[in-house]
Amino acid sequence: MSPKSIRQQFADTLLAVGQxxxxxxxxxxxxxxxxxxxxxxxxxxRYYNVGICEPTxxxxxAGLARTGFHPVVHTIAPFIVDRSFEQIKLDFCYQQLAxxxxxxxxxxxxxxxxxxxxxxxxxALIKALPGTEIVYPSTAxxxxxxxxxTYNDRALTLHRVPGTSHEVEFAGGDIQVGRGIRVAExxxxxxxxxGPQLRSALDARPGLLAAGWDAEVLYIHTIRPLDTALIxxxxxxxRNVLVVEEHMTSGGLGDDVLRTVTGIPGLQYxxxxxxxxxxxxxxxxxxxxxxxxxxxxxxxxKVREHFGARPPVKTA
Amino acid sequence: xxxxxxxxxxxxxxxxxxxxxxxYRAVLKFDARNPEWPERDYFILSKGHGCVALxxxxxxxxxxxxxxxxxxxxxxxxLGEHPDRTKVPGAEASTGxxxxxxxxxxxxxxxxxxxxxxxxxxxxxxxxECHEGTIWEAANVANxxxxxxxxxxxxxxxxxxxxxxxxxxxxxxxxxxxNVTEIDGHSTPAIEAAFRGLQxxxxxxxxxxxxxxxxxxxxxxLEGHGPWHHRTPTDEEMQVIMEALR
Numbered sequence: 394m395s396p397k398s399i400r401q402q403f404a405d406t407l408l409a410v411g412q413x414x415x416x417x418x419x420x421x422x423x424x425x426x427x428x429x430x431x432x433x434x435x436x437x438x439r440y441y442n443v444g445i446c447e448p449t450x451x452x453x454x455a456g457l458a459r460t461g462f463h464p465v466v467h468t469i470a471p472f473i474v475d476r477s478f479e480q481i482k483l484d485f486c487y488q489q490l491a492x493x494x495x496x497x498x499x500x501x502x503x504x505x506x507x508x509x510x511x512x513x514x515x516x517a518l519i520k521a522l523p524g525t526e527i528v529y530p531s532t533a534x535x536x537x538x539x540x541x542x543t544y545n546d547r548a549l550t551l552h553r554v555p556g557t558s559h560e561v562e563f564a565g566g567d568i569q570v571g572r573g574i575r576v577a578e579x580x581x582x583x584x585x586x587x588g589p590q591l592r593s594a595l596d597a598r599p600g601l602l603a604a605g606w607d608a609e610v611l612y613i614h615t616i617r618p619l620d621t622a623l624i625x626x627x628x629x630x631x632r633n634v635l636v637v638e639e640h641m642t643s644g645g646l647g648d649d650v651l652r653t654v655t656g657i658p659g660l661q662y663x664x665x666x667x668x669x670x671x672x673x674x675x676x677x678x679x680x681x682x683x684x685x686x687x688x689x690x691x692x693x694x695k696v697r698e699h700f701g702a703r704p705p706v707k708t709a
Numbered sequence: 710x711x712x713x714x715x716x717x718x719x720x721x722x723x724x725x726x727x728x729x730x731x732x733y734r735a736v737l738k739f740d741a742r743n744p745e746w747p748e749r750d751y752f753i754l755s756k757g758h759g760c761v762a763l764x765x766x767x768x769x770x771x772x773x774x775x776x777x778x779x780x781x782x783x784x785x786x787x788l789g790e791h792p793d794r795t796k797v798p799g800a801e802a803s804t805g806x807x808x809x810x811x812x813x814x815x816x817x818x819x820x821x822x823x824x825x826x827x828x829x830x831x832x833x834x835x836x837x838e839c840h841e842g843t844i845w846e847a848a849n850v851a852n853x854x855x856x857x858x859x860x861x862x863x864x865x866x867x868x869x870x871x872x873x874x875x876x877x878x879x880x881x882x883x884x885x886x887x888n889v890t891e892i893d894g895h896s897t898p899a900i901e902a903a904f905r906g907l908q909x910x911x912x913x914x915x916x917x918x919x920x921x922x923x924x925x926x927x928x929x930x931l932e933g934h935g936p937w938h939h940r941t942p943t944d945e946e947m948q949v950i951m952e953a954l955r
Contacts (some may be wrong), residue, residue: 404733418823438823444853446846449812453850459802460824464816479806480843482815488803489795 395563397504399554401534403495405430406540407465411436414545418457420450421466424497426654451477451494453485458492463545469503469554470496470512478518480520485549486522489530493544499529499588500639501672508671516616519643527616531588532558535614538568550587555639557678559591561612563618563665573620575627579609581703582696583627583634585650590637593682596689598698605703606633606696616646621653628654633661633700639687663699665692712759712947714725714782717790720925720937722762724866724894725833728920729766730830731900739790741771743837744798750828751817753802756835756864757791757811763800763807764788772799808841810834811861815851818859822911828875836869836878845885861887864894871934879919887917894920928953 397405411417415583417637418439419432426442443450447468455466466473473494474481485492487636503510517660519525526548529537535552543550567574577593577598586594594610601608609627612705613620628634636647647664648690654660674684687696711717733739740746754763764781767773769917774789787796791805797799801817804810814832819829838844851859863878870876871910882889890906892899902953903918924938942950 418820441854443850444846446842446843446850448813449846449850452809452812452843452847453816453819456818457820460820461816462820462823478807480812483803483806483809487793541877647874 394559396560397533398495398532399443399530399536399558400425400428400556402536403554404432406537408432408435410438410541410544414463415439415478416461416463417465418462419465419467420454422472423437423591424468430653434486436536442616446481447472448477451480454492455480455488455669458485458490459531464492465495465544466492467495467497467686469498469510470492470515471498471510471658474515474518474551476683477522480557481549483520486524486672487508489524491547491549493540493550493552494571495552495554497554497556499553501668502556502678504678505652505675508673511672513639513641513667514644515551515670516646518642520617520644522547522549525617526570527553529555529588529616531555532562533592533612534563534565535568539570539614540567542570543645546681553588555588559589561595569686571615571618571620573615573623574612575609575623577608577610580607581631581633582606582608583624583698584608584638584692585610585611585613585624585633585634585646587616587638587646590639590687593687595688595693597692600689601692601696602695604697605699616649619649619653622666625648626651628660632657632659635665635692635696635699637665637687638691640666641669643669661700663695665695710764710778710781711941713779714822715941715954716782717761717941718758718939719761719942720931721756721759721835721866722765723789723926723928723931724922725864726762726765727895727897727901727926728833728862728864729762731897731904733766733770735901736904737831739770739799741834741953743797744772746924747826748828751801751814751829751830753804753810753814753817753832754792754800754834755804756807756838757804757810759835759864760788760790761835762793763792764797765862767797767799773797795865803804807835808843811848812843812847812889815847815856816858817853818851822856824857827911828858830859831862832859833867836863836867836876838871838879839881848882848885848887849855851915855954856915857908857910857913858918860907860909860918863917864917864922865919867934868924882917882919886914888914888920889917892921894922918947
């Protein structure tokens with residue numbers, strides 16, 4: 394049996410939390426409407442498929458927060474983050490109101506729909522706003538855990554929901570907002586991976602070992618607040634760090650990692666991300682990843698080009 | 710206030726101050742000693758640059774002190790050229806960028822209806838603000854949600870027609886399903902009658918009062934669309950203003 398999709402878990406979690414907490418209100422911009430019908434039926438009056446008017450949906454959600462509700466705004470990522478950025482900034486953040494933005498269409502997930510439906514600037518934009526959190530749950534379990542930990546806190550939380558899972562199953566208790574996870578130990582290279590790219594990082598380890606790189610893999614599901622202690626401790630040991638993310642290079646996780654590790658003697662840093670350009674090609678999500686090097690092979694290439702070759706690591 | 714701090718929008722405040730005076734004296738339920746009183750009505754100044762009028766009325770009704778007014782736009786003060794709700798007691802929303810306060814109010818109105826409460830929500834928008842797309846998004850949404858606890862007041866002072874003269878606001882609001890009342894926004898009896906005549910229930914047709922107003926009303930030197938939108942008076946001009954207001 395294939396694991397539950399993150400999107401299905403989103404619907405299931407809202408249903409469960411909505412039944413427990415009468416302050417949860419969900420506003421959608423005509424997406425996931427059928428998926429959310431169990432929630433709509435179980436929580437009457439607290440579900441609105443408002444219309445195709447995303448900035449107004451965000452402002453309305455802030456107004457609901459002003460009256461004590463925990464609002465969820467849900468639609469395709471660029472329509473929330475890019476189109477409604479000023480509403481997020483002024484109606485939530487400036488007014489110190491809390492809520493949740495749950496996006497689908499992570500990065501180039503809607504690969505054939507083109508630039509209008511891509512969103513790989515969301516970390517940069519939301520990080521620029523005071524009072525925000527960013528989580529990037531990439532399994533069903535992570536969505537459930539991170540939503541429950543953040544939906545009613547004092548921050549405006551962006552939940553970036555990808556269409557693809559890394560399929561690494563952590564124990565429920567391992568997923569703590571703001572805490573990264575050391576998934577594999579290594580000696581001379583730290584790979585900081587986020588989202589589905591955790592899979593690429595893990596798959597790259599054998600090839601890297603043969604090239605002399607014993608990679609420690611850190612998984613980051615919370616972009617903000619970032620687990621700087623975990624990252625710094627790892628890089629102090631390895632002195633070499635590669636960040637892998639489905640986000641533009643500018644303003645991504647890589648920038649924060651670089652700030653975190655600055656000053657470590659002998660530090661070498663590289664970023665495997667979306668170059669600062671639009672991804673105008675078509676094809677599947679996997680083909681886009683292949684073109685951008687966001688694969689295990691791409692990681693091996695990047696390490697080779699950036700950090701060079703070393704004697705093969707002897708394994709016991 | 711504006712003269713002393715050398716900053717502020719006088720004409721935009723004079724076009725709405727008669728409406729705010731009636732709202733706070735005769736319409737809104739509030740408790741200045743407890744601005745977050747759960748039973749209160751809400752007033753949101755969506756055209757935040759008219760805030761000098763709001764501050765004056767909040768001061769009259771005990772939300773603000775003489776010291777607050779003295780420190781308008783000064784270091785250490787809480788009153789800026791747009792209201793910041795995290796600082797100003799009685800300001801229900803932080804506004805300034807146009808087209809935000811109204812959709813924000815739609816959420817407040819919906820939230821109170823969800824809680825089964827009967828608070829009323831009043832929001833004042835400018836006619837120039839009605840150029841913003843979010844005004845019409847929110848008008849559409851509020852009508853479809855039948856937010857009868859929501860009343861918009863449009864300050865129709867003619868700013869919008871400077872840029873887009875095809876400006877039939879009553880027809881537009883009617884087309885969006887709102888119950889439209891048109892008044893002289895400087896006639897106290899007309900303003901009082903318009904608010905008295907409102908049927909506001911949690912569920913029902915939303916109301917809009919379209920108020921014909923004049924920027925700078927009351928001081929001939931300031932009236933209309935001249936250079937005074939964001940200009941502060943000299944000492945001599947201040948005397949002219951005060952004499953006109955006497």
